[in-house]
Amino acid sequence: MPRFALLIEYDGAPFAGWQAQADQPSVQGAIEAALARLDLGFKAGARIAAAGRTDAGVHATGQVAHADLTRDWDPFRLSEALNWHLKPAPVAILAAARVGDDFHARFSAHERRYLFRLIARRAPVTHDRGKVWQVLNPLNADAMRAGAAHLIGRHDFTTFRSTMCQSPSPVKTLDEITIEERDIPQGREYRFSLRARSFLHNQVRSIVGTLERVGAGSWPPERVAEALQARDRAACGPVCSPQGLYLTGVGYPHDPFAG
Structure with a gap:
């Protein structure tokens, strides 16, 4: 066949x-x-x-x-x-x-890439409704980048996975997190790009929800490292909405669509 x-x-x-x-x-x-x-x-x-x-x-x-x-x-x-x-x-x-x-x-597959879109503004979103997670106040992108740096590499991500995750091990290698920000009408959009061989259930949404707390000033960046080291789901920040999450690409040794 x-x-x-x-x-x-x-x-x-x-x-x-x-x-x-x-x-x-x-x-x-x-x-x-x-x-x-x-x-x-x-x-x-x-x-x-x-x-x-x-x-x-x-x-x-x-x-x-x-x-x-x-x-x-x-x-x-x-x-x-x-x-x-x-x-x-x-x-x-x-x-x-x-x-x-x-x-x-x-x-x-040897790589998965995800994008998470977060919009910060007072007015409701219209064209992107159902496609982004919205918060009301602007975030500190540099603080979020500092917090994200603690997650790069091979770690036990128990804190950042769902209690219903079926993966046999919480140990994963997170290869990259980048955070870009751009102006939108009366607000800001933050784009979180994450790359790894594989991800745990709810790992991306747990990470972004935690980094949002850092960007809002509720957490210092160092608390992300403490949460990671706790290996305890209760130490995680809020798990953010699924609507902002996109699977953007999958890597293979030979791209089947390369022509």
Whole structure:
């Protein structure tokens, strides 16, 4: 059965997350339903695998999944056909690529990249409603960068993972956190970019929620290191909203979409 990699973009607002669920809409379920309309062999309980199982409300601009089909499609025609059958769901197949049987969207990945968008202003957001986390007052980006520096490297991230996390180990290596700020009408936007081989459940949202406390002046930057060393979920700052989180990219030894 030919295997195809899919590069996927979606608005997570109407979904209960990536993973298929019997009684709730999911991104995986929407794509599998579209595949079943194209490839009759896919209807027999077939599943697709993704690089990251995003939570309810989380978006993606660079999710990757793979599917085993019975027909050897032209990749361009496959992506076009899937996009037709995905309507009107806010899911788009940006590209499809034929890959070898040894490619696995999750297990072949060596890097995941996430973006978190946070807006600080008094007026409600309009165009970005459901796409950002909003706070009312401006934040100190330099203080947040100082706090974030304590998290770079290999650590036990127990403090920054959900109590429902299924990862066998809380030890992860966080390769990068960058924080950019930009002016918006009557406010500021802060963009947190995080890169690692893999992330724990709620790790990004826990980190950003904690750094927001630093930026607001409620925590000194050094308290981030203390929270990390505590290895205690109770030491974490508030877990921020999922609406500002985006899976922006997945790295592989050989990019399946490079052409």
